[in-house]
Amino acid sequence: MSKQINVALIGNPNTxxxxxxxxxxxxxxxxANYPGITVDKKEGLCKLSRVLKAHILDLPGTYSLNASSxxxxxxxxxxxxxxxxxxxxxxxxxxxxxxxxxxxxxxxQIKDLEIPTILVINMxxxxxxKGISLDIPYLEKVLKTKIALVSARKNTGIAYLKxxxxxxxxxxxxxCLNASSIDPTYFDQLQxxxxxxxxxxxxxxxxxxxxxxxxNRQEMDVAVFKTKSKSDLKRLQQKETIKRYxxxxxxxxxxQTIDLSKxxxxxxxxxxxxxxxxxxxxxxxxxxxxxxxxxYDWSSTPMDYIDASFAQLSEWTKATLPSGVFTNLLAxxxxxxxxxxxxxxxxxxxxxxxxxxxxxxxxMSRVVFLMDxxxxxxxxxxxxxxxxxxxxxxxxxxxMATRNIENWKERLITILVTPFITCSAxxxxxLIIISxxxxxxxxxxxxxxxxxxxxxxxxxxxxxxxSAATLNRILQFRSKSFFVVEMPSxxxxxxxxxxxxxxxxxxxxxxxAGKIILAISVLIWVLASNGPGDSFKNASTIVKQEYVDLDxxxxxxxxxxxxxxxxxxxxxxKSIEPLIRPLxxxxxxGIGLVTSFAAREVFVGTLATIYSVGGNNPDTLKQKMSAxxxxxxxxxxxxxxxxxxxxxxxxAMQCMSTLAVxxxxxxxxxxxxIQLFGxxxxxxxxxxxxxxxxQ
Amino acid sequence: xxxxxxxxxxxxxxxxxxxxEAIPFxxxxxxxxxxxxxxxxxxxxxxxxxxxxxDDAFVAIRRDTAAxxxxxxxxxx
Numbered sequence: 001m002s003k004q005i006n007v008a009l010i011g012n013p014n015t016x017x018x019x020x021x022x023x024x025x026x027x028x029x030x031x032a033n034y035p036g037i038t039v040d041k042k043e044g045l046c047k048l049s050r051v052l053k054a055h056i057l058d059l060p061g062t063y064s065l066n067a068s069s070x071x072x073x074x075x076x077x078x079x080x081x082x083x084x085x086x087x088x089x090x091x092x093x094x095x096x097x098x099x100x101x102x103x104x105x106x107x108x109q110i111k112d113l114e115i116p117t118i119l120v121i122n123m124x125x126x127x128x129x130k131g132i133s134l135d136i137p138y139l140e141k142v143l144k145t146k147i148a149l150v151s152a153r154k155n156t157g158i159a160y161l162k163x164x165x166x167x168x169x170x171x172x173x174x175x176c177l178n179a180s181s182i183d184p185t186y187f188d189q190l191q192x193x194x195x196x197x198x199x200x201x202x203x204x205x206x207x208x209x210x211x212x213x214x215x216n217r218q219e220m221d222v223a224v225f226k227t228k229s230k231s232d233l234k235r236l237q238q239k240e241t242i243k244r245y246x247x248x249x250x251x252x253x254x255x256q257t258i259d260l261s262k263x264x265x266x267x268x269x270x271x272x273x274x275x276x277x278x279x280x281x282x283x284x285x286x287x288x289x290x291x292x293x294x295x296y297d298w299s300s301t302p303m304d305y306i307d308a309s310f311a312q313l314s315e316w317t318k319a320t321l322p323s324g325v326f327t328n329l330l331a332x333x334x335x336x337x338x339x340x341x342x343x344x345x346x347x348x349x350x351x352x353x354x355x356x357x358x359x360x361x362x363x364m365s366r367v368v369f370l371m372d373x374x375x376x377x378x379x380x381x382x383x384x385x386x387x388x389x390x391x392x393x394x395x396x397x398x399x400m401a402t403r404n405i406e407n408w409k410e411r412l413i414t415i416l417v418t419p420f421i422t423c424s425a426x427x428x429x430x431l432i433i434i435s436x437x438x439x440x441x442x443x444x445x446x447x448x449x450x451x452x453x454x455x456x457x458x459x460x461x462x463x464x465x466x467s468a469a470t471l472n473r474i475l476q477f478r479s480k481s482f483f484v485v486e487m488p489s490x491x492x493x494x495x496x497x498x499x500x501x502x503x504x505x506x507x508x509x510x511x512x513a514g515k516i517i518l519a520i521s522v523l524i525w526v527l528a529s530n531g532p533g534d535s536f537k538n539a540s541t542i543v544k545q546e547y548v549d550l551d552x553x554x555x556x557x558x559x560x561x562x563x564x565x566x567x568x569x570x571x572x573x574k575s576i577e578p579l580i581r582p583l584x585x586x587x588x589x590g591i592g593l594v595t596s597f598a599a600r601e602v603f604v605g606t607l608a609t610i611y612s613v614g615g616n617n618p619d620t621l622k623q624k625m626s627a628x629x630x631x632x633x634x635x636x637x638x639x640x641x642x643x644x645x646x647x648x649x650x651x652a653m654q655c656m657s658t659l660a661v662x663x664x665x666x667x668x669x670x671x672x673x674i675q676l677f678g679x680x681x682x683x684x685x686x687x688x689x690x691x692x693x694x695q
Numbered sequence: 696x697x698x699x700x701x702x703x704x705x706x707x708x709x710x711x712x713x714x715x716e717a718i719p720f721x722x723x724x725x726x727x728x729x730x731x732x733x734x735x736x737x738x739x740x741x742x743x744x745x746x747x748x749x750d751d752a753f754v755a756i757r758r759d760t761a762a763x764x765x766x767x768x769x770x771x772x
Contacts, residue, residue, distance in 0.1 A: 105724055483760065
C-alpha cells in the first residue's frame with residue numbers, strides 16, 4: 001500500500017507558484033471550489049516514489065498571514081486548523097530570486113507555526129542575469145530549513161524538490177523568530193492564559209478576523225482575551241513586521257550578494273513604454289483590437305467545419321438508424337445540442353489563450369496602473385479592469401475576481417456592471433446574427449463583420465462605464481481606498497502554464513455550461529415535438545387540404561412549420577410575441593429569448609433545434625435562419641431586427657448563473673434583482689428604439 | 696514634512712514615518728517601513744496613481760495613500 005502525504009504550496013503572488021505546481025503535478029490536477037465559497041481550490045497528485053504519493057494543494061497567493069481578502073483567509077484557516085483534512089504534513093514556500101527579501105516575510109511566519117517547511121527559490125535561471133548569488137548552505141542554516149533552487153521554466157530542481165518532500169520528516173520545526181519579543185509582557189500573559197497553545201498561533205487567532213471552526217474556538221476562547229484595542233494590535237503587527245525584516249536583512253547581508261553591474265534588465269525600458277502616458281494606451285488598444293480580430297478571423301474556419309460536421313452527423317444518424325422517436329431525439333435534440341456547445345470551443349480557447357498570455361507576461365498590472373485614475377472617475381478602480389476584461393470570457397469568474405478590490409463600493413459597482421461586458425456566451429449569438437445581417441466587405445483591412453463585433457464589445461464596455469458612473473452617484477456609502485498593486489517583472493510566458501489554463505477553462509466551459517445547454521436542448525426538442533389538441537396531431541391532413549397544388553417537398557416544409565407553430569414551445573413563443581413584436585422579433589426568437597435565461601448561448605442551440613425540427617433538409621443553421629420569412633415575405637433576420645437583437649443581447653441580464661454568483665458575493669438578493677430588472681429594462685428600451693429607427 | 700506625494704519623477708527619499716492607520720498593511724509588508732528607500736518611477740496621467748520602488752519592491756499606490764507616508768528627500772546628486 002502506498003502512503004499519501006499532504007503538501008501545501010504557499011507563496012506571494014507572481015512568484016511562479018502555479019508553474020511549480022504544474023511542474024510537480026503535470027496534468028494530474030483538478031480545480032474545484034472550497035465548500036461554500038467560490039475561491040478556486042487547485043489540487044493535484046505527485047508520485048514521489050513507489051510507496052509515497054503527495055497530494056498537493058496550490059493555495060491562493062498571499063503576501064503574509066495578515067489576511068485582507070477571502071482568498072488569503074483560506075491560507076490562514078488551513079494552517080491554523082490541524083483537524084482540516086488538508087492540513088499539510090509539509091509546507092512548500094515558493095519565493096522567487098528577484099523578490100527574495102519580501103518573500104521571506106511569509107516564510108518566517110509559516111516557520112513560526114512550527115510546520116515542516118521547505119523553501120523553494122524559483123526562477124533560479126534569472127540569477128546570473130540579475131547579478132544575484134546566494135549562499136545556500138548558509139541560508140539553510142540560519143533559516144532552519146531545506147532550500148530547493150528551482151527553475152520551473154527550465155524544469156531544473158524539481159527532482160531535488162521531490163526528494164526533499166519525500167524526506168519531510170527530517171525538516172527542522174524550530175521557528176525563526178521569537179514572537180514574544182514584540183511585546184514581552186503581553187505575550188507572557190497570553191501564554192500563561194493558554195499554556196497548551198503555541199504562541200504565534202494565539203497571536204494570529206487574536207489579530208486575524210477569520211473563521212477557525214468550532215473546535216478551535218472551544219480550545220481557546222480568545223475573544224475574552226482581546227485586552228488590546230484594534231489600533232494597539234495594529235501597532236504591534238507593524239512592530240512584528242519590522243522585527244521580521246530586521247531578521248531577514250541580517251540573514252541576507254551574509255547570504256545574498258547582488259552585483260548590480262552584472263544586472264541586465266529591460267524592466268525599466270519596458271515599464272517606460274507600456275506605462276507611457278500616450279503610448280501605453282495605444283499599446284493597450286492595439287492589444288485589445290488584435291484579440292478581437294483573432295477571435296473573429298482565426299476561429300471562423302474551425303467553426304464552419306464544426307457546424308458542417310454536426311449537420312452531417314445528424315443527417316447520417318437519421319439515414320442510418322431506423323426512423324422513430326428515439327432517432328429523432330438523438331439526431332435533432334442531442335446531436336444538435338452537443339454541436340451547439342462544441343462550436344464555441346475555438347473562440348473560448350482563443351480568448352483564454354490571450355488572457356493567459358497577458359497574465360503570464362505581467363502586462364495586466366500595467367493596465368491596472370494606466371486605468372486606475374480614469375476608472376475611479378466612474379466609481380471603479382484600476383483593479384476593475386481585470387474583472388471587466390475577464391468578463392469578456394465569462395461574468396462568473398470575473399465577478400469572483402473582484403475580490404481583490406479592497407474598497408467595498410468600488411467592488412460592488414464592478415460586480416453590478418460586469419455583466420454588461422460581452423461574455424463568450426454572447427459571442428455565438430452575435431456571430432450568427434452578424435453573419436446573417438451585416439454585409440461582407442472590408443474597411444481599412446478589417447472586415448465589416450469584425451468591426452461590428454468590436455463595436456458590440458465597445459458598446460457593452462461603454463454601458464458598463466455609464467452605469468458605473470450612475471451608480472457612483474446613487475450609492476452613498478464611504479469606504480477607504482486600499483489600492484496597492486505590485487508590478488511583477490516581465491516574463492516570457494511559459495507555454496505549459498498557458499496551455500493548462502486554456503485546456504482547464506475550455507474544459508470547464510464545455511462540461512459546466514455544456515450540461516445546461518444539452519439539457520435545455522433536449523427539453524426544447526421535447527416541447528417542440530409535442531403539442532396540445534388536434535391541430536398539432538392532424539397537421540399533415542390540415543396542410544395537405546390547404547395546399548393541394550404544391551409539390552411534396554414544399555408540403556413537407558409547410559407541415560413541419562405548422563406543427564412547430566402548434567407545439568407547446570410554439571405556444572410559449574406566441575404568448576410573448578406581442579411583447580417582443582415592437583422589437584422586430586417573431587415567436588421563434590421569443591422562444592430563444594426565454595431559453596437564453598439558462599445561458600445566453602442556448603439561443604443558438606434553441607434556434608438550431610427549432611429549425612431542424614421544422615424541416616428535414618440538411619442546410620446548416622445559418623442558411624435556415626436567412627431563409628426565414630415574415631408573413632409579408634420580408635426576411636425575419638433583417639438589418640433592423642438583427643441589430644435590435646444584437647443590442648438586446650448586449651444589455652439584457654439573461655444568465656441565471658451570474659445572478660446566483662452575485663447573490664453569493666454580495667450576500668443579498670437586492671443587488672442581483674436590481675441587475676435583472678435594470679439591465680433587462682435598458683435592453684428592451686434600446687432595442688425598441690433601434691428597431692423603430694432603422695426599420 | 697514632505698510625503699511621497701511630493702516626490703518628483705526619478706527622485707529618491709528615505710521613509711521617516713508611516714504610522715497612519717489609513718495606510719494599508721500590505722504596503723508595510725512590501726517594505727514601506729521607516730528607514731527604507733523609496734523612488735518615484737512613474738506617474739500615471741492625471742498625476743495618479745504613483746509607481747514606486749520601495750525597498751526594491753515595485754508597487755503602484757494612489758496619491759491619497761502616498762500623502763500619508765512622511766519622507767526625507769535625498770539631496771540631488
